[in-house]
Amino acid sequence: MTRKIVRQIIPIAPVVYDHAYVNQLARTLDNFIDEQRSPIVNFQGIPSDGAANTLELGDVFESNGFLKIIRTNDIYSGSASATASVGVVAVVIT
Secondary structure (H helix, E strand, O other): OOOOOOOOOOOOOOOOOOHHHHHHHHHHHHHHHHHHHOOOOOOOOOOEHHHHHHOOOOOEEEEOOEEEEOOOOOOOOOOOOOOOOOOOOOOOOO
């Protein structure tokens, strides 16, 4: 489920500061701090660990339910697997 976060705009400062403006500014800053601390933030478009080899330093990706960050010495080469068969193997017991 996604949740749209509406960012509040800090009110424009008046020429003379009054009590109402300072209270409005304090409420806005409290709301902003609460939003930043909230664990209910929706990250959209985060790639999985399969695309980690295409990301750049500092990019974020998801791996098994955890968010990870590409660091300087990390190597993500991806993975590949293949199966092949050649000929027929016959086992004869006499």
